[in-house]
Amino acid sequence: MTHPREQQWSVWMAAALKGDEVAYRHFLEAVTPHLRMLARRRMAAYGDDNQDHEDVVQEALLAVHLKRGTWDPRRPIGPWLSVILRNKIIDALRRRGHRVTVPIDDVIEVIADERSGTPTDGQDISRMMETLKPVQQDIVRSISLEGFSVRDTAVRLCMTENAVRVALHRALRSLAAIYRGGTR
Amino acid sequence: MMSDDDSSRGPTSGTDRLIEILAKDAGAWHRFGTVLLKAVVIGVFAAAVVFIVLMNPRPDLEQVIQTARVLFKFIVTVPLAVAMIGLLDRIGRPAAPLGPWPWLLGGVGAILVVGVGVELAMVPSSEWAASLIGTYARYCLMFIPLIAIGPLVCFIVALRQGMPTNPGLAGAAAGVASGAIAAIFYATHCPDDSPLFVATWYTLATCIVAICGYFAGRRFL
Numbered sequence: 001m002t003h004p005r006e007q008q009w010s011v012w013m014a015a016a017l018k019g020d021e022v023a024y025r026h027f028l029e030a031v032t033p034h035l036r037m038l039a040r041r042r043m044a045a046y047g048d049d050n051q052d053h054e055d056v057v058q059e060a061l062l063a064v065h066l067k068r069g070t071w072d073p074r075r076p077i078g079p080w081l082s083v084i085l086r087n088k089i090i091d092a093l094r095r096r097g098h099r100v101t102v103p104i105d106d107v108i109e110v111i112a113d114e115r116s117g118t119p120t121d122g123q124d125i126s127r128m129m130e131t132l133k134p135v136q137q138d139i140v141r142s143i144s145l146e147g148f149s150v151r152d153t154a155v156r157l158c159m160t161e162n163a164v165r166v167a168l169h170r171a172l173r174s175l176a177a178i179y180r181g182g183t184r
Numbered sequence: 185m186m187s188d189d190d191s192s193r194g195p196t197s198g199t200d201r202l203i204e205i206l207a208k209d210a211g212a213w214h215r216f217g218t219v220l221l222k223a224v225v226i227g228v229f230a231a232a233v234v235f236i237v238l239m240n241p242r243p244d245l246e247q248v249i250q251t252a253r254v255l256f257k258f259i260v261t262v263p264l265a266v267a268m269i270g271l272l273d274r275i276g277r278p279a280a281p282l283g284p285w286p287w288l289l290g291g292v293g294a295i296l297v298v299g300v301g302v303e304l305a306m307v308p309s310s311e312w313a314a315s316l317i318g319t320y321a322r323y324c325l326m327f328i329p330l331i332a333i334g335p336l337v338c339f340i341v342a343l344r345q346g347m348p349t350n351p352g353l354a355g356a357a358a359g360v361a362s363g364a365i366a367a368i369f370y371a372t373h374c375p376d377d378s379p380l381f382v383a384t385w386y387t388l389a390t391c392i393v394a395i396c397g398y399f400a401g402r403r404f405l
Contacts, residue, residue: 016210017210017213019210020210021207021208021210023210024206024207024210025203025204025207028203028206028207029203032199032203054198054199057199058198058199058202061199061202061203061206062202062206063347065206065209067216067278067345067346067347068213069213069214069215069216069218069219069345070216070276070277070278070280070345070346070347071277072277072280075279075280079278079279080277080278080279082279083278083279083347083349084278084347087278087347087349140205143204143205143208144201144202144204144205147204149208150208150209165209168205168208168209169209172205172206172209
């Protein structure tokens with residue numbers, strides 16, 4: 001029996017995989033608080049301060065994005081998200097010298113009365129963007145800061161839409177690699 | 185009622201900005217199953233090229249393929265390759281159940297045991313050692329890993345598109361899959377037909393590839 005909320009997530013994600021940007025945004029916005037809550041809870045258990053879990057949330061979102069081809073729409077999306085988050089938590093803890101394994105049950109289990117503080121940015125995305133190539137920076141800035149669509153960005157930068165998508169995708173992969181490398 | 189505390193959606197400019205970027209990239213993505221299938225096709229092709237460059241199928245293959253002992257080599261290696269490729273598809277996906285593939289692997293193990301048992305029963309014990317050692321054990325240990333390099337590289341590249349939870353194990357599984365593919369090719373050349381030989385040297389050769397895969401997985405996944 002899947003949680004109705006997760007069924008909604010699955011519907012959105014399935015639509016997103018068909019190229020529906022609105023559904024994808026709904027999905028990402030809906031799962032982020034969930035990931036954040038789980039990350040905060042797990043990281044707190046290992047005595048990590050409040051700043052770190054937002055990194056893990058961003059890293060997990062990137063992984064969800066880059067690895068979304070591994071989700072099978074016939075399977076529930078909750079466990080898939082939980083395993084991705086758990087892997088990112090382990091990466092983050094390991095980078096700081098912990099040797100830990102996080103039991104999957106702890107990540108799946110959801111506690112209702114979890115109160116939350118104001119999340120903060122551990123790692124400023126604009127600072128990380130400085131490590132990207134100039135074209136990638138232009139594209140990410142145009143799309144994220146200035147809010148243009150992929151098509152408009154392509155027109156502004158005199159590129160094809162596909163080239164923008166490819167460059168954006170590469171930029172996201174580099175961001176993920178920066179997280180993995182733990183440049184802090 | 186279990187639910188998240190949605191009030192935690194605070195002013196998280198970085199995360200919100202990230203979501204903004206990701207949402208606009210909804211279009212371009214690769215289905216993991218397709219990625220893996222491509223790896224299989226390219227990997228088998230690479231294995232075939234190495235095989236043809238280094239050696240040939242034995243000239244009498246068409247006749248001997250009908251004998252039980254030669255057929256046995258394919259009855260073990262082909263299902264092993266299929267089961268391992270199926271398993272890789274599950275290993276690369278977070279939270280995916282392994283499905284029927286471990287059962288098929290168990291079946292392959294059972295066939296191997298039965299084959300060895302029948303061989304031991306039919307061949308006089310004075311000849312066991314000779315069948316076991318065969319004539320070309322050293323070639324088997326050298327050529328199977330050589331043929332397996334191509335598929336192994338393809339599988340590691342494909343697994344990078346996935347998200348295996350245990351990189352070392354995933355790499356080792358990729359190694360067994362590659363070793364099995366290589367063994368299918370090598371079996372068409374190999375003149376040692378005893379199941380004793382197959383169970384010993386093919387397995388050892390595949391283990392070598394699995395160990396390479398383990399370290400490749402630790403390094404690249």
